[in-house]
Amino acid sequence: MHTPTLAELARDLKARKISSEELTRGYLARIERFNPELNAWITVLREPALAEARAADARLAKGDAGALAGVPIAHKDIFCTAGVKTSCGSKMLDNFVAPYDAHIVTRLKQAGTVLLGKTNMDEFAMGSSNETSFYGPVKNPWDRVRVPGGSSGGSAAAVAARLAPAATGTDTGGSIRQPAALTGLTGIKPTYGRVSRYGMIAFASSLDQAGVITYTAEDAALLLSVIAGFDARDSTSVDRPVPDYTAALQQPLKGLRIGVPREFFDAGLDARVGQAVQAALSIYKKLGARVQDISLPNFGLSVPTYYVVAPAEASSNLSRFDGVRYGHRCENPVDLLDLYTRSRGEGFGAEVKRRIMTGTYVLSAGYYDAYYLKAQKTRALIRRDFLEAFENVDLIMGPTTPTPAFKLGEKTEDPVTMYLNDIYANGVNLAGLPGLSVPMGFVDGLPVGLQIIGNYFDEARMLAAAHQYQRETDWHRQIPKGFE
């Protein structure tokens, strides 16, 4: 069976070959059937989705519908959706109904999409396996004893299992690219500032960026065209025109200079993943690209830098969850301190607490210089490495993750091993660069991803490279067994 892509669905809906209601019912039925096992969704919006679908059909009939009219999608439960529970994967926000829509929710609504529901995620986006969710782990459709990656694990599993044609995600240190790689999907994290963070519950504000998880680069281009662009409500949003990503997909790759950082091929990399990268690169060579060896000398600093910067910002960002105005509040607090300590103690899970404590520590008097300030300096070095590399190459390519999906519970006892699964991803966020993962083959029957890193605001070139690679390969068309 061929799974229709988002682009194909949009075309068929426009051509009235299918109705949105019919399509939405189809996805809802699949969710009902498969989700109990996968646990990819936190909230399924059955009736609202059908109502939206019918409204989309009406607009399609009149011919005044938006670009993505009637296309069902899913939002990661980190994006505020008016009138709908927005939990961020946490007990802390289990009772939180957002009173407003996040910027990208508004944009996608305006484009006519139908919201199927909200997907599961690591608690407050802190995790690489979707095991830290208050709502339980998500299973990888390719092997249900394995993780789908995280933190956008629910979005990835839902799309991989064909429970939604596309889903939004967020990527603070790999949270779109890593789950996309581990579930055989395309995932893009745009340049920091390309997509507004308004309404996206903050984890680490200087690293967080919204993006999408799709089957193809073309689908990603379609969605990115909708969600990208300046938003005055986010001071870090960049006021810069949004190119036509779809038109740019055809940009020829002849003469494209691809840099491959030798540091990515370290001892931690599964050799078979390395071979898959080499195979992908040979396709690029065939398409006329020039592949060259490059170096990112400070690559080794990226994980330690990330685990100072991200927890520091998180420790402050998560202070607002205090049991006073919304979210979890402990029963019968005896005084203010009790209200704070029990509400937060009960509301947050172990990984979130670990990061709040780490972050609080690195910002504390006497440690600030040694950790936070030092990390800002190493962050600048990491950024400089990338910028120097981009003086000679157009794109950087390498593995998205060192290994394919690991087993549930395999890394939960050792946070550092877990953190290392994002070793190739963290630096991209620290530099604020755009990163993309495309399916590049299988290892032990499990999908692995090729990471494409671009210069600032060079998403169009990255998407073109991914698109043309996908015309030569069919890794992205593979469907996990049992979900055909």
Add this chain to the structure above:
Amino acid sequence: MEWETVIGLEIHTQLLTKSKIFSGAATAFGAPPNTQACLVDLGYPGVLPVLNQEAVRMAVKFGLAIGATIAQHSVFARKNYFYPDLPKGYQISQYELPVVSRGSVEIELEDGASKRIGITRAHLEEDAGKSLHEGFEGVSGIDLNRAGTPLLEIVSEPDLRSAREAVAYMKKIHTLVRYLGICDGNMQEGSFRCDANVSLRRKGDSKLGTRAELKNINSFHFVEKAITYEIGRQAEVLESGGQVVQETRLYDSKKNETRSMRSKEEANDYRYFPDPDLLPLEIAPAFIAAVRETLPELPDAKRQRFAEQYGLSGYDAGLLTASRELADYYEAVVKAVGGEPKACANWVMGELAAALNRGNQDIAASPVSAAALAGLIKRVLDNTVSGKLAKEVFEAMWAGEGEADAVIAGRGLTQITDSSAIEKVIDEVMAANPEQLAAYRAGKDKLFAFFVGQVMKASKGKANPQQVNALLKRKLAG
């Protein structure tokens, strides 16, 4: 032992922007609780701050007025601490790189000399909400209307040496921010608040002593009393061989004492770090130049001009320029009268100021306009009404009886300047008081005042006093 007092003030001024510093919610005071707090002020998940440029403009205006350096690059930082009236769990403030630094103002000392007080920095930050304890049983209320109101925190150097100097400095800043139109200066509503760092050291020492920070001193009067109390307390501690503890102390105005709130050890570690939600604040030289164009005549300059242009004493010029509105009012009176600046000054600082004080009214709300007051002063100058009766006219005008001319005519207060009419009254008074007349003529000069009084009384105060004097002298002499 002789101790030297060292004081530095931190003044929080609420800026008069229409909306909050990082959100579009209104800043007006007195609305029902939590009606002027939007999702950003409430610290909802996913919301982000956007800097209000008007607050920046006001901070720059202040910086220029105190001759400070305006940072072309400054940074907003998060000050992290938990409190129910601080919705995000952090306050957005400026820490290492404030927008304004190294300025100064001149204050006048009691002996008339002036003293330069350094201003270390002035930085932008957001105000917190308020916790409400009255009217609640077993719980506290939180009103977040004030949360996110822009503040300019003005930090002085430890240049102040007495409670009096501290008050003079605070008044100086109070006048200045109102001149600039960046703060309404309302201390009851908390728009202008002050913390004081007080320490003592042995006279001659260059090293600063351990300081206590006094909080909650929200009137000029309380600043003086709180600091005076604190100086006494610290001197007592030191005299008895003890050591001052570095701590935050709360001033209790009812008991007139300060008491310990928290020690240095209990102080929060605020874990300041640059706010990643806000870009560094970049201020272009052109922006600074444009703000400079909008600076009004500043208090010191105006005071000097008043003294020179109107021939007023430094003291009077100071009083008349204490607020921009008062100074404008005075100048409008002088202009309408067409001169006589001293007479105008006496009226403005005398009757008008007294009437405003009685009703605790602002000059902007004065029932007697500058033009109306000028109308009255003109009638005094042209002898239509005596100085004494003019006060009655003023009161009538204040009560809403109309312009000076109408009151004078309506109440029949026109001064009698016709000599024959005055002589007639004098004759009657002399005839009615033969004994006193005899005594006067026998050398009892003091009775002259008696005759003046009788004549004024008989003329219902309307006789021109100079003429009465002159005519009486002649007639009594016989």
